[in-house]
Amino acid sequence: MAVVIVGAGMAGVQTAVALRQQGHTGSLTLLGAEPHPPYDRPPLSKDVLLGRAEHSRFEIDFDELGIELALGRRAVSLDPDARTVKTDGGDLAYDRLVLATGAAPVALPGQPDSAFLLRTQDDALALRAALRPGTRVVVVGAGWIGAEAATVARQLGCEVTVVEAAASPLAGALPAEFGERTRAWYADAGVDLLTASAVSEITAHAVHLTDGRELAADVVVVGIGARPDNGWLAGSGIPLDDRGAVAADARLRAGRPDVFAVGDCASFPSARYGRRLTVHHWDNALQGARVVAANVLGGEVDYDPVPYFWSEQFGHMVQVAGVIDAGAEPLARGGTTVLWLREGRLQAVLTVDRPRDLTQGRKLIESGAALDPAKAADPDTQLRAATAG
Numbered sequence: 001m002a003v004v005i006v007g008a009g010m011a012g013v014q015t016a017v018a019l020r021q022q023g024h025t026g027s028l029t030l031l032g033a034e035p036h037p038p039y040d041r042p043p044l045s046k047d048v049l050l051g052r053a054e055h056s057r058f059e060i061d062f063d064e065l066g067i068e069l070a071l072g073r074r075a076v077s078l079d080p081d082a083r084t085v086k087t088d089g090g091d092l093a094y095d096r097l098v099l100a101t102g103a104a105p106v107a108l109p110g111q112p113d114s115a116f117l118l119r120t121q122d123d124a125l126a127l128r129a130a131l132r133p134g135t136r137v138v139v140v141g142a143g144w145i146g147a148e149a150a151t152v153a154r155q156l157g158c159e160v161t162v163v164e165a166a167a168s169p170l171a172g173a174l175p176a177e178f179g180e181r182t183r184a185w186y187a188d189a190g191v192d193l194l195t196a197s198a199v200s201e202i203t204a205h206a207v208h209l210t211d212g213r214e215l216a217a218d219v220v221v222v223g224i225g226a227r228p229d230n231g232w233l234a235g236s237g238i239p240l241d242d243r244g245a246v247a248a249d250a251r252l253r254a255g256r257p258d259v260f261a262v263g264d265c266a267s268f269p270s271a272r273y274g275r276r277l278t279v280h281h282w283d284n285a286l287q288g289a290r291v292v293a294a295n296v297l298g299g300e301v302d303y304d305p306v307p308y309f310w311s312e313q314f315g316h317m318v319q320v321a322g323v324i325d326a327g328a329e330p331l332a333r334g335g336t337t338v339l340w341l342r343e344g345r346l347q348a349v350l351t352v353d354r355p356r357d358l359t360q361g362r363k364l365i366e367s368g369a370a371l372d373p374a375k376a377a378d379p380d381t382q383l384r385a386a387t388a389g
């Protein structure tokens, strides 16, 4: 059986490794548009940008695993009836296909080429070269990427301003009152944070805001989100959801028994959270890959994870497990952990510098155990001991 994986990021690489670990002996091709050896993305906005690491390559011996790397080669269209992926370097035939093309960063309308995005190794190395002590940096977007880029730019001695269209940082990921708590971190780091401030235009040496303000900038970094990178599937009949993600089923099959999708490019129905989820987190690319590998090999494994994410910003480790849905009730546990409960059961946990709460909370979400709110709110009681009854 020939397996072709399109996309050589975390999800594609981990699917290939898991296929070999789970006993696949047939041919295995990993197609990647980027020319570089496959690498990990989280360090790009951390150690690589800071200059503490030169790269974040996966330490995997692809030859030894019999994984054929086809790098610098892009899939351009798919004919699922003929089981053929057309690439810019010739056609690839498959018996099973895994879609793992990740996400592409969103640019501002009319964004000039001089503005930096932060998605790829090339992006990170180019930005790193531009960050010098005293450089005036404007970061557009106070989401996870913007906050991490601002952290590093400040560590490198740049003058940093962050511009955010929403009223609070991390508005796309957290309820406003929790994102708001990170505002002080910007001030403590000496970063100017302008919220409720929309960008109208980026010019050679300035960022212009819709209210007429003009921010002088030597370097502009745009971190306003990423969208599933599935344009090449147009006309293939592979189902996409309303956000452009491959609409996979509970076993991560993509509308056909021989095509699967995993990682940032896909969404899947979650029985746990009662809705379809698109998860742009590293852990999803790892866990999903193992399930896809099992199902490619004939398994019938459902994928219904407790999503997990971390971010390192302004000297803090922020971690979130679960999904923070509007109907869940927040419960503070000391000043640094927030729990979200629905009908007494934990749905999500957010921690700042409290990894133990995160680990224990994640297990409680997975088990679905009912919590005693009084015990759970007490930071001196171990979270795992806060179950009801």
Ligand SMILES: Cc1cc2nc3c(=O)[nH]c(=O)nc-3n(C[C@H](O)[C@H](O)[C@H](O)COP(=O)(O)OP(=O)(O)OC[C@H]3O[C@@H](n4cnc5c(N)ncnc54)[C@H](O)[C@@H]3O)c2cc1C
Pocket (backbone or CB within 6 Å): 006, 007, 008, 009, 010, 011, 012, 031, 032, 033, 034, 040, 041, 042, 043, 044, 045, 073, 074, 075, 076, 100, 101, 102, 103, 118, 119, 120, 145, 229, 232, 262, 263, 264, 265, 279, 280, 281, 282, 283, 285, 308, 309, 310, 311, 312
């Ligand atoms: C700077 C940065 C920092 C991050 N930090 C964190 C963090 O701290 N914590 C966390 O949980 N998550 C973090 N993430 C998110 C995490 O890295 C992603 O969720 C993860 O990389 C998703 O893996 P993926 O394989 O699905 O997609 P990707 O990593 O995007 O890989 C997809 C690959 O497919 C290739 N591709 C696309 N289209 C084609 C095509 N048509 N043909 C061939 N190849 C194609 C792309 O070039 C890309 O290399 C970060 C992301 C970034 C960008």
